[in-house]
Amino acid sequence: DVKVTQSSRYLVKRTGEKVFLECVQDMDHENMFWYRQDPGLGLRLIYFSYDVKMKEKGDIPEGYSVSREKKERFSLILESASTNQTSMYLCASTPGRGGSPLHFGNGTRLTVT
Amino acid sequence: AQSVTQLDSHVSVSEGTPVLLRCNYSSSYSPSLFWYVQHPNKGLQLLLKYTSAATLVKGINGFEAEFKKSETSFHLTKPSAHMSDAAEYFCVVSVSDYKLSFGAGTTVTVRA
Structure with missing residues (x-):
């Protein structure tokens, strides 16, 4: 089975901090996503x-950036965390293109105080 | 633009009774449609996928969905609900080669 692993299950950060969310997939998928x-x-x-x-x-990139230096790893970066970025973040991957189903990680619940 | 509307934000059923989750889509062409399920504290899992091969699609755990082009609907059903079906369900349409559009979700509660 495809495994998508998100490094943290819960995170609590302060307003203004730079936050890194990490995601790794083990099936050599070309495509990776942050929701x-x-x-x-x-x-x-x-x-x-x-x-x-x-x-x-994607549809809501403001306040975020990403990095993909290796095929298996896709990082989401909150440049300066704000309270309205408190949310559940889900990473996913798919092979190829054209409507392939997404394989999801279990999510990171981020709270910004 | 392609999008989906889930008509119920919450559905409550008794164990052993049928489940119906309603989804309407808008698309300028014949879309790829999906249903995903999310159990508490978990990521999303694919239930089933429609890609124009057959209008009735069977998925995992006894779920199925019927694509009706005339009604622009893709409703999800299960004949007999089980306690383990309590979860959130998402109807999804493929917008492009890489992008999907998710509905707002339907939370299913199963009463013993």
Whole structure:
């Protein structure tokens, strides 16, 4: 089975801190994604990457950046955390393109105080 | 633009009774559609996927969904609910080669 591992299950950070969320997948998938999940809003795409060092903005990229230096690892960076970034963050991966199902990690619940 | 609307934010059923989760989509072409399930404190898991091969799609754990183009619907059903079906369910449409659009989710509660 594909395993997508997010390094932290829970994080508490202070406003203004730089925050790193890490995600690793073990199935050599080309595509990796970062979503945030908020009640009543479903999942919203922050950024995705279809190859090493490649990145594309999703629907809500403001306040975030990403890094993909190796194929298996995709990092989400909150440059200066704010309270409105308190949320559940989900990483996912897929092989190839064209409607392949997403494989999700278990999520990181981030609280910014 | 492609999008999905889940018509119920919360559904409550008794164990052993049918479950119906409603989803309407909007798309300018024949889309790829998915249902995902999320159990508490877990990531999302694929239940089933429609890609135009057959209008009735069978998924895991006894779930199935029917694609109705005339109604632009992709409702999820299960004949007999089990306690383990208590979770949040998401209807999803493929927007492009890489992007998916998620519905707001339906929380299912199963009463003993």
